[in-house]
Amino acid sequence: MPIRHRVTGVDLVGACRAFVSVSEHGSFTVGADAARMSQSVASRRVAALEERFGEQLFERTSRRAVLTSFGRDLLPTARQLVQAADVLLHEAESAKRKPWRLAMPAVCPTAGLARLVAEARAHAVTLEVRVATPAQRQETVHARQPVRSHGEASGAPAGRVHAALLAVPPGEATWSVPLGLAGAQDPGVRRLYVETLRPGRTTTGPAARIWIQPEDDVPHIRDPLTRLRDAVGLRPAQLTTTNDLAHAAAEVLCTPDLLLCSPAQAEEFGLDWRPIGEITLRRGYALATADGRAQHIEARLGEALARCLGARSGTGTTGDATAGGTGT
């Protein structure tokens, strides 16, 4: 508890605390008691202080503790030091308790977020989690704009966040999650080639679509997939970006459509996940903080964040492989 700020062997704050308390109560016994230390500790601390200063603080003639004129001169400053130390300790405690707002991807399941908050508390970090789209996370942590929290009335500001998990290309990512295609039917194959969705000349009826959820509506995922769509001759409408994941998942559940998602999400929706044949796509995540303390937080919460994302730490690692093989 005491801050060990040793200068030439003297605990200056502890010694000043003993000095101030004894002088206020006019007695070593009562003063020591009031400062919640034993009389011998109080005596030793005052003696150490006197030795440090090379001058007596108390007259040693009477039974009462009476300040010398040197002691009277130093008392106001010693009192200030003790008060400042108390303020410092209090601030440290309340700063530790202040909630730390973190913008997380909306794809993390609620249970995972709850575990993250619980694990953070074990590391003495009070987390407050907001879920947001990639663009919102980017805005809120950099421009310090209010982020809109999931479930809040539209337009209600939820305050700025201290940090956000940004969607970044896998090469720059601290954590990465593999993406693949998930459908309602077991395709009976190990991987899915996007080209197989191109309607044949004699095919009638609607062509199967690939749904891109808001979390993946970022250039390093959307654009390579769009280029692939054009290169293998799919119709433009066969790649659809939605801002309503539930709607997209419902379409996938009752049509031959496919959802671009992580293996963990596929499991959540009860879909069969396969890696994409032509290209390897990953969600990459990196922690960005408004005050630049990302490494500090990463050191404490890295493991918990990886678990929440369904990823493993480190660039280029494969994540939670719940549904078998990964892309090459």
Add this chain to the structure above:
Amino acid sequence: MSIEALLHDMRRQLNDGGLRACMLVRDLHTRDELSIDPDTQLPSASLVKIPLAIATAERIRRGELDGAALLDVRPGRITTPGPTGLSRFRHPSRVAVDDLIYLSTCVSDGTAADVLFDLTPPAQVAGILQELGIHGITVRHGMHELSDTPVERFDADQAHLAHALAIEAGTSGRGHRVPQLDTTRANTGSARSYADLLQALWTPSKIHPEVAERVRGLMAHNVLRHRLAPDFSTDAATWSSKTGTLLNLRHEIGVVGHSDGQNFAVAVLTESLVPAGTQPGADALMAQVARRLRDHLRQL
């Protein structure tokens, strides 16, 4: 299904397929027609080879040109995908004017067409069209200009960048930063003007019957049959047509002739919004929609 519902559904289909399409289907006997954006002007690409064939055949008929005259043709030596015939030849050759018309019209040979344009320059072709009462089709330049587009400057694996430019670099009033796609500088026409041209070839018009018959015969022997032909030609129907392809433009105009004597002109001019060179889906979609339009018109 009402015509409005049918057209609405077709527009949605084309939109889903990334095509901006202008199409017109006309019964050449009753002149009834169904259409989607038929009056929008688009660069003609190789469709201009039909006016060129008409003008050249007309001049042969008038005795201004000799169809049997042999001309020295320098080889095109083009190696990028697309061009055909003399355009890909590696050595000089001598070809008769009549055969150049065949190569230009049936094989869509740009080098053959340019030799014919040397005999009958674009302005003169345009003048002959005016004399024959065919309006709405501009002829401003030869085929050589079409073989120097941005796609020739990119490697094959980056051709999609040229297509992205073709899609994005349009200016207001149907202008374009790529000159071949600028309707104020290129050879142009609309679905309606090309349907009018087909009408003039297949039904009595100011075009001399001998010339009309010759051009119809050439179109019947068009070798490029991947676009609309699969949906129109059967043993009971002939498909006579000319295609036009340039960057993101895919066109085909033709006449489907049924054994019962019914003839339908089909003019389909499209711009793709998909930045990719090879799009079999776009060709198939054009044909599917044109066919639905024709089927509906025939059964009205």
